Amino acid sequence: MDVLVVSLGSTGGLRAADAELCESLRRAGAEVALATARAPREVRTLALTDLVWALSARRAAQRAIAIHRPRAIVYSSVTAALLWPRAGAIRFDALAASNRQGRHGLWQRPLERSRLAAAPLLLPCAEGSLDGLPVAVRREGKEIVLPIPVEPSAGGAAGAREGGGADLEGAAGIAEAQRDVAAITYAANPMKKGLDRVLAAWALVREPGEQLLVAGTSERELRKAGIELPLDGTTLTGMLSGAEYRGLLRRARAFVCAPRFEDYGIAQLEALADGCMLVTTPAPGPYAALPLARRLDERLVSEDLAASLRAALRSPRPDYARRAREALAPWRRAAVDALVSDCVLPRLLGRR
Numbered sequence: 001m002d003v004l005v006v007s008l009g010s011t012g013g014l015r016a017a018d019a020e021l022c023e024s025l026r027r028a029g030a031e032v033a034l035a036t037a038r039a040p041r042e043v044r045t046l047a048l049t050d051l052v053w054a055l056s057a058r059r060a061a062q063r064a065i066a067i068h069r070p071r072a073i074v075y076s077s078v079t080a081a082l083l084w085p086r087a088g089a090i091r092f093d094a095l096a097a098s099n100r101q102g103r104h105g106l107w108q109r110p111l112e113r114s115r116l117a118a119a120p121l122l123l124p125c126a127e128g129s130l131d132g133l134p135v136a137v138r139r140e141g142k143e144i145v146l147p148i149p150v151e152p153s154a155g156g157a158a159g160a161r162e163g164g165g166a167d168l169e170g171a172a173g174i175a176e177a178q179r180d181v182a183a184i185t186y187a188a189n190p191m192k193k194g195l196d197r198v199l200a201a202w203a204l205v206r207e208p209g210e211q212l213l214v215a216g217t218s219e220r221e222l223r224k225a226g227i228e229l230p231l232d233g234t235t236l237t238g239m240l241s242g243a244e245y246r247g248l249l250r251r252a253r254a255f256v257c258a259p260r261f262e263d264y265g266i267a268q269l270e271a272l273a274d275g276c277m278l279v280t281t282p283a284p285g286p287y288a289a290l291p292l293a294r295r296l297d298e299r300l301v302s303e304d305l306a307a308s309l310r311a312a313l314r315s316p317r318p319d320y321a322r323r324a325r326e327a328l329a330p331w332r333r334a335a336v337d338a339l340v341s342d343c344v345l346p347r348l349l350g351r352r
Contacts, residue, residue, distance in 0.1 A: 001032070001033050001070040001071070002025075002031045002071050003030050003032045003033075003070060003071070003345075003348060004033050004070035004088075005032060005033070005035070005074045006057055006064070006073060006075045006076060006081075006088075007036045007037065007060075007080070008036075008077045009036040009037055010037075010039070012242075013267075014077065017125075017148045017266070018034065018036075020148065020149055021076070021091070021340075024333075024336060025340060025344075027340075027341070028337065028344075029341075029345070030345055030349075033064060033068045033070065035063065035064035038056050038060065040053060045104070046100065046104040046105075047105070047108070050079050051107070053079050053080075054082040054083045055083060057080040057081075057082075057084075058083040058085055061084060061086070062085045065086060071348075071349060072088065072089065073086060073088030074088060074091055075090050076091045077090075077091070081115045081119070082111050082112065084115070087119060088119065089119055089123055090122055091146065092122075092124060093126070093129055093263045093264035093286060095112060095129070095132040095133065096109050096112045097109055097112065097113075097132030098131050099263060099285065113134055113137075116134060116137050119142070120347075121142055121144070121344075122143040122144070123143070123144055123145075123344065124143055124146070125145070125146065125148055125264050126145065126147065126286045126288040127145055128287065130143065130286075144339070144344055146339060146340070147288070147330060148264065148266055148336075149332065149333040149336040150269040150328060150331040151273060152325070153247070153273070179251055181253065182206070182210035182211055182313060183211075183253065183255070183279075183313070184212070184214075184252040184254075184255055184276070185212065185214055185256050185257055186245075186255075187217040188221075190225040191227075191260070192259065192260055193257060194257065194260055194281070195214065195225070195258075196227055197258035197281070197305060198212075198257060198258050199212075199230065201256070201258070201305035202233065205313065210233060211233060211234070211235055212256070213237050214229065214236050214237065215245055216267070217236070219236065222236075246270065246274060249270060249271055249274035250274050250275065252271075253276065253277065254276055254278075255267075255268060255271030255272075256279040256312075257278075257280050257281075258280065259281070261285045262284075264285075264286060264288055265287050265288050265289045269288060269289050269328065269331060272289060272293075272296075272324045272328060273328055273331075275324070277300060277320050278292070278296070278300060279301075279309045279312045280293055280300070280301055280305075280308075281302065281305055292328075296317075296324055297317050
């Protein structure tokens with residue numbers, strides 16, 4: 001086997017991104033196997049959560065190495081690499097140095113530095129993913145920024161997460177009159193995603209008949225976070241398939257979010273691909289869509305989320321969707337495939 005991808009698979013987004021990476025490597029001509037960690041029991045702290053997931057990834061890697069004897073390994077996320085049985089490349093969105101501050105990363109941060117130094121290749125998902133990379137490692141020049149591909153979802157067809165290219169003019173070019181939902185947000189891990197701040201802004205901006213859809217979370221998660229949805233103007237969609245969720249993006253005028261930390265922001269990129277205006281607060285972390293949002297309409301990126309949302313809904317820029325499609329060119333599957341074929345696979349297999 002040429003390449004083994006060790007997937008943490010702790011979220012749907014991670015599983016989709018790892019499947020995309022495997023397919024891209026295969027299109028480049030590699031034989032690829034995927035080893036996915038089994039979900040461990042729930043534990044109370046972030047430090048323990050990372051430990052049980054790292055142990056599960058180690059066991060998955062050991063089994064797959066014994067079966068496939070791969071020439072190269074890609075660990076998808078630093079957590080998957082922390083207890084690796086054999087050195088390999090590391091793909092990551094955010095480092096523990098950035099998103100595991102204080103006691104939450106007590107054991108992860110020093111081990112992370114060791115793994116980053118030992119890895120033959122680093123595959124950050126965005127330039128911002130390199131924040132916290134040790135200077136000595138940065139000097140080695142062994143990183144290749146490898147975005148997670150994002151495609152527009154075709155009307156009535158499967159979403160980008162389910163494969164297949166889509167017409168650039170498809171979903172993102174839907175006429176404004178067909179967008180019957182005012183706004184949508186994705187709120188997995190509601191407090192981290194800032195759902196409380198989104199709801200506060202929505203209460204100030206909403207006009208009669210307008211709806212905010214809240215996707216990616218459940219009533220149980222909201223209760224745990226101490227968040228109660230207002231009765232009027234807000235709808236909890238429940239858990240959705242990728243195709244169902246992308247279908248809602250095609251109906252929404254704006255995607256609104258206020259993350260307290262953003263590891264990457266694939267939901268925001270998907271929203272832009274499907275023609276939504278991105279309304280967001282600035283956030284720490286390798287937030288890939290943040291500079292895009294500022295370029296597209298600086299009014300929609302502000303700590304005053306209500307003012308930004310009001311600008312999007314009451315005075316939208318007419319060419320926003322077209323410019324968003326153009327700005328997303330580096331994230332298209334063809335662009336990522338070229339990067340994998342020309343740069344990533346040769347480095348993995350020691351051809352250059």
